[in-house]
Amino acid sequence: KxxxxxxxxxxxxxxxxxxxxxxxxxxxxxxxxxxxxxxxxxxxxxxxxxxxxxxxxxxxxxxxxxxxxxxxxxxxxxxxxxxxxxxxxxxxxxxxxxxxxxxxxxxxxxxxxxxxxxxxxxxxxxxxxxxxxxxxxxxxxxxxxxxxxxxxxxxxxxxxxxxxxxxxxxxxxxxxxxxNMEMQTSVLERARLEGDLHQALERNELSLHYQVQVNHQGVTTGVEALLRWYHPQRGWVSPATFIPLAEETGLILPIGHWVLKLACEQLAKWAQQPAYAALTISVNVSSVQFQQPGFVRDVESLLALTQAPPSRLVLEVTESLLMSEPTRVRSTMLKLRSQGIRFALDDFGTGYSSLSYLKRLPLDELKIDQSFIRELLTDKTDAAIVDTTILLAVSLGLTVVAEGVEKKEQFDWLKGHGCYRYQGYLFGRPTPIEYLFEAY
CATH class of the missing domain: 3.30.70.270 (Reverse transcriptase/Diguanylate cyclase domain)
Structure with a gap:
């Protein structure tokens, strides 16, 4: 023992x-x-x-x-x-x-x-x-x-x-x-940025800028709402830096809700002004946000709260979202579509580019990514991709919007090939709403 x-x-x-x-x-x-x-x-x-x-x-x-x-x-x-x-x-x-x-x-x-x-x-x-x-x-x-x-x-x-x-x-x-120390520096910086992002919304550091979308006659048909962050010490923080971080940390949920609320409030204001009542506002919706069980309910609540016209709200989604759980995504889109909300497929051609979902999903617009527009006049491959995309979208009854149009020559080429909606610096840079009104 x-x-x-x-x-x-x-x-x-x-x-x-x-x-x-x-x-x-x-x-x-x-x-x-x-x-x-x-x-x-x-x-x-x-x-x-x-x-x-x-x-x-x-x-x-x-x-x-x-x-x-x-x-x-x-x-x-x-x-x-x-x-x-x-x-x-x-x-x-x-x-x-x-x-x-x-x-x-x-x-x-x-x-x-x-x-x-x-x-x-x-x-x-x-x-x-x-x-x-x-x-x-x-x-x-x-x-x-x-x-x-x-x-x-x-x-x-x-x-x-x-x-x-x-x-x-x-x-x-x-x-x-x-x-290596470069990795450590990057991680520490990311941690600091995440901490700052947690405070950005309550400190009113986030804002919406709007970029106009025009038709082939130069008439403004709508705007895209673009999220911006001005940090008191860092200055302007690139959306390419903070939006992926917000998605990874889940902060995109309160931020995305705030963006939708502001957009709906703006649509409600414009609905009372004949000069602006026909304008649409396009809002990018993160896949994290879109796949939340209560997303449809949240959007419906915002529309009811603000009295914004649903037909003037365009939700921009990405190819990666459409390819993940397509049955569930389609169901969500159809529920929102029944309210009158429209959908745009953003950055077309940069993701999976599977054509099968284009006919199954309730899409209204197809946005050609600016990376194809940039070299449109000098790269035959990009020109062929844009031309084919326009033909495809038109055959499916979708409105085509070209992003990143900066030169009149690009505008003329696109117009000549059947694309009649545009967005880019040629027509206006993203700007706060108070300065956007000055353009009219």
């Missing part, structure tokens, strides 16, 4: 090791890494963290079952231990993610980097040689953070390795990447 482990010891083992692989778990690794990064234990040697993530591991579980996946994880754990030096620590960090800690890579950064890279490539080769019981090939991606203890926290080291891992994944897998 004296030689049998106590319940307390058994509990401790369970706490620090994974039952499946027998490797140290996340908690134990964090303790070891804390010791390495503790300034009281600093040495002049470089250390490294490898995050080893199996590529497409989900396929093993989905196709062959979890038992096969478990066996593969056991095999990977064994292979990593065989190919690592004795002083290295390997832990299972999550489902198919392993972390390797190396402490003795030397004092020279160049040699430490070379040693880490050579070892990481050996691990990639070892994993690639593994086969589970049904011979499904398996590969891994590795992110590496090379560091000394000075000034780094445990989370910082792991974050660096994870960022490097994402680069390896983006390269197609079965590869390794090292973290």
């Amino acid at each position: 004296a030689h049998q482990p106590s319940n307390e010891c058994v509990a401790l083992r369970v706490c620090i090791r994974h039952a499946l692989t027998g490797l140290p778990n996340r908690r134990r690794l964090m303790e070891l890494l804390a010791d390495v990064t503790d300034q009281n234990n600093c040495t002049t040697n470089f250390s490294a963290i490898f995050i080893v993530d199996l590529d497409n591991f989900r396929l093993v579980n989905d196709i062959q079952g979890h038992e096969s996946g478990d066996q593969l994880l056991i095999n990977v754990a064994e292979s990593l231990q065989i190919h690592l030096p004795q002083e290295a620590t390997v832990a299972r960090f999550s489902s198919d993610e392993f972390v390797v800690l190396l402490n003795t890579l030397g004092e020279q950064q160049g040699k430490a980097t070379h040693k880490a890279e050579r070892l990481a490539r050996q691990l990639l080769e070892a994993v690639a040689k593994l086969r589970n019981d049904r011979a499904l090939p398996i590969t891994a991606s590795i992110g590496i953070s090379l560091f000394k203890c000075l000034g780094l926290s445990v989370n910082s080291v792991l974050q660096q390795a994870d960022m490097a891992l994402q680069q390896a994944k983006a390269a197609g897998g079965n590869s390794l990447r090292f973290f």
Whole structure:
């Protein structure tokens, strides 16, 4: 009895090791890494963290079952231990993610980097040689953070390795990447920008600018509402920078609702003014926003609240949205269409460009992306694409709008080829609503 482990010891083992692989778990690794990064234990040697993530591991579980996946994880754990030096620590960090800690890579950064890279490539080769019981090939991606203890926290080291891992994944897998300071700077800047974006709406830093759309006679038929952000320190922040960030973080939902509300309020004002009552306002709708279960209800509520005429509201959607869950997307579009709302397909030709959805979905307009208009007069391929797009849209009964028209020669070419709606600097730049009125 004296030689049998106590319940307390058994509990401790369970706490620090994974039952499946027998490797140290996340908690134990964090303790070891804390010791390495503790300034009281600093040495002049470089250390490294490898995050080893199996590529497409989900396929093993989905196709062959979890038992096969478990066996593969056991095999990977064994292979990593065989190919690592004795002083290295390997832990299972999550489902198919392993972390390797190396402490003795030397004092020279160049040699430490070379040693880490050579070892990481050996691990990639070892994993690639593994086969589970049904011979499904398996590969891994590795992110590496090379560091000394000075000034780094445990989370910082792991974050660096994870960022490097994402680069390896983006390269197609079965590869390794090292973290570098440019990546860190980019991540920190993104975090600061996200924090500022959280405050932008309540601080009234966001605004709508409007760009006119005209017909072939030069008459303004409508405007597109374009979101702008003026930051008190950064100045104007490019929509290409902050809109993808808003989509990734979910901030696009309150921001998108605000944009729609302002557009509807403007339409309601114009409806009371004969000179502007026929104008439309086009609003870009994010796929994140469009696919929310309550999107139709929200739009209907805004229309009821503002008393905006639905037939003057044009929602611009992208090809990527139309290709994801097409049945659900079509249902949403039809519900909104029944209210009188119109739809435009934005940036046509830059996405999937599958023609089958054009006849199935309730579209009214097709907008030719400015990238094709830009070289229209000098690139025969772009000219052919634009010409074919116009013919296609006309045959389907869709209005064609050319974006990015900046030269009269482009306008003349488009008019001569059957495109009668335009938007671009030739007719007006995006401008606040108070200055837009001055144009009339």
